Amino acid sequence: MVDVIALGEPLVQFNSFTSGPLRFVNYFEKHIAGSELNFCIAVIRNHLSCGLIARVGNDEFGRNIIEYSRAQGIDTTYIKVDKETFTGIYFIQRGYPIPMKSELIYYRKGSAGSRLSPEDVDETYIRSARLVHSTGITLAISDSAKEAVIKAFELAKSRSLDTNIRPKLWSSLEKARETILPILKKYDIEVLVTDPDDTKILLDVTDPDDAYRKYKELGVKVLLYKLGAKGAMAYKDNVKAFKEGYKVQVEDPTGAGDAMAGTFISLYLQGKGIEYSLAHGIAASTIVITVRGDNELTPTTEDAERFLNEFKT
Ligand code: ADP
Numbered sequence: 001m002v003d004v005i006a007l008g009e010p011l012v013q014f015n016s017f018t019s020g021p022l023r024f025v026n027y028f029e030k031h032i033a034g035s036e037l038n039f040c041i042a043v044i045r046n047h048l049s050c051g052l053i054a055r056v057g058n059d060e061f062g063r064n065i066i067e068y069s070r071a072q073g074i075d076t077t078y079i080k081v082d083k084e085t086f087t088g089i090y091f092i093q094r095g096y097p098i099p100m101k102s103e104l105i106y107y108r109k110g111s112a113g114s115r116l117s118p119e120d121v122d123e124t125y126i127r128s129a130r131l132v133h134s135t136g137i138t139l140a141i142s143d144s145a146k147e148a149v150i151k152a153f154e155l156a157k158s159r160s161l162d163t164n165i166r167p168k169l170w171s172s173l174e175k176a177r178e179t180i181l182p183i184l185k186k187y188d189i190e191v192l193v194t195d196p197d198d199t200k201i202l203l204d205v206t207d208p209d210d211a212y213r214k215y216k217e218l219g220v221k222v223l224l225y226k227l228g229a230k231g232a233m234a235y236k237d238n239v240k241a242f243k244e245g246y247k248v249q250v251e252d253p254t255g256a257g258d259a260m261a262g263t264f265i266s267l268y269l270q271g272k273g274i275e276y277s278l279a280h281g282i283a284a285s286t287i288v289i290t291v292r293g294d295n296e297l298t299p300t301t302e303d304a305e306r307f308l309n310e311f312k313t
């Protein structure tokens with residue numbers, strides 16, 4: 001039994017060793033990633049236990065994902081090997097055409113991860129966890145994966161959701177809105193993780209206070225509102241916190257939001273206030289973007305504390 005459970009697709013990431021258009025990149029560096037796997041690692045670095053419900057293929061990449069997850073302390077009991085198809089992968093193009101930004105190029109359609117389904121969701125396991133987490137990515141990859149999230153949310157004691165709208169994974173932005181909004185309305189979300197771009201799509205507002213008001217009407221208790229390089233905000237019971245981002249050398253911003261979400265939510269679950277949890281979330285995301293790879297550098301609570309005390313920009 002674990003404190004937190006996440007549902008989603010773990011992927012093998014091929015990160016460009018050099019920046020620029022992929023056609024000129026000669027070397028790729030392999031990492032294990034995927035939003036919910038990154039989230040789990042952040043939860044574990046902050047001293048709660050976490051399990052990942054997922055599928056991987058019966059191939060070397062699938063074995064790599066399971067072994068890596070296990071090595072990071074993730075409960076892999078419910079990572080199923082699906083013999084029918086392959087493990088999803090993606091490439092990261094860095095710094096082009098927008099400096100300091102990355103683009104994700106997926107090879108995941110029909111993957112084992114996208115075949116996640118309600119039958120993978122064990123009722124006793126879900127009921128025993130303190131919180132169940134997923135993202136808009138899992139809601140986008142297939143109907144069966146979406147149904148798996150709905151089943152888990154139905155059974156969960158408490159839920160968190162990262163909207164993570166990936167336009168490449170949706171047939172249209174309207175489809176993203178039509179899928180995500182009813183879930184926000186139907187289930188009480190303890191912590192919603194989102195940003196102005198996704199909120200524009202979902203609620204047609206971007207201002208943080210307006211967003212909080214509207215999400216609160218939908219039953220969201222705590223809002224973590226990410227503002228990229230500017231930092232992030234958190235809201236609870238009409239109290240708001242803001243923490244500015246740090247100026248650092250950005251190698252690859254992929255995974256920043258997941259490091260922040262897993263850190264914030266796990267500390268919040270341990271009774272820390274939104275200001276403390278937000279500061280640690282900012283620390284984690286800042287460290288993660290200074291390297292390639294989404295989760296290797298996600299700090300422990302103690303290392304984030306050191307960062308917050310010692311790092312000045
Ligand atoms: P996501 O990765 O989900 O798109 P964001 O881009 O908003 O999320 O990033 C989450 C956090 O990562 C930010 O709140 C900030 O702390 C940090 N961050 C992201 N990009 C930068 C950047 N260019 N410079 C400094 N910090 C950044």
Ligand code: CKP
Pocket residue numbers: 011033034035036038090104137164166253254255256257258259294
């Ligand atoms: O929003 P983030 O940059 O934190 O998310 C990054 C992850 O799952 C990354 O690991 C990638 O595999 C993905 O999001 C995705 O499917 O886009």
Ligand code: MG
Pocket residue numbers: 162164257258
């Ligand atoms: Mg994100």
